[in-house]
Amino acid sequence: MTEIERPLRADARRNRERIMAAAGELFARHGREAQMEDIAARAGLGMGTLYRHFPNKQALLIAMVGERFHGMADLARAAEQITDPGDAFEAMLRGYLEAADGDAAFQLALMGSDDLEWERIGRQKAEFAAAVTRVIDRAVASGQVRADLTLADFTVVASGVISTMYFKPGGHRDWRRHLQLVLDGIRGPGGRATTLE
Structure with missing residues (x-):
């Protein structure tokens, strides 16, 4: 244990x-x-x-990230309950990023993941990944997002937006605009365009 x-x-x-x-x-x-x-x-x-x-500091960071992923899995499961598949995907991604906003430890962990012992929080990550995959698969099947969108893409997209948060702390407009541009880039033929703020 x-x-x-x-x-x-x-x-x-x-x-x-x-x-x-x-x-x-x-x-x-x-x-x-x-x-x-x-x-x-x-x-x-x-x-x-x-x-x-x-x-050590590594163990502390791992514990903080593990707790965050546990909460993220709950967030993804809540998104699964949203009827519209496109809305479910957007709510999940936006919620994930909003939770990371202001949490520099989590941002650092996601951007510098190579030196973290991810196996110590494997269960939390697996629960999150499973829920995210179900949301993505449903959005893909409905045509709301690109047909080739995968869990790996979700990770890349989220990390990119998180880097905007980290390097421009407090720049909420910057990362939210970045997110809106990304959402338009991965939207499928059945999706609704995002209005840039």
């Missing part, structure tokens, strides 16, 4: 939540340069407590 899955005592759970919140703030400010010592101080905890939960 992993750190992400193992039940924690109430005090340990509170400490873990404090660490995750502090890490989120510091990753947002400093990116990968955020230091474990600063995270512990921000959380109001000692280094021993921090390292009992997360032996």
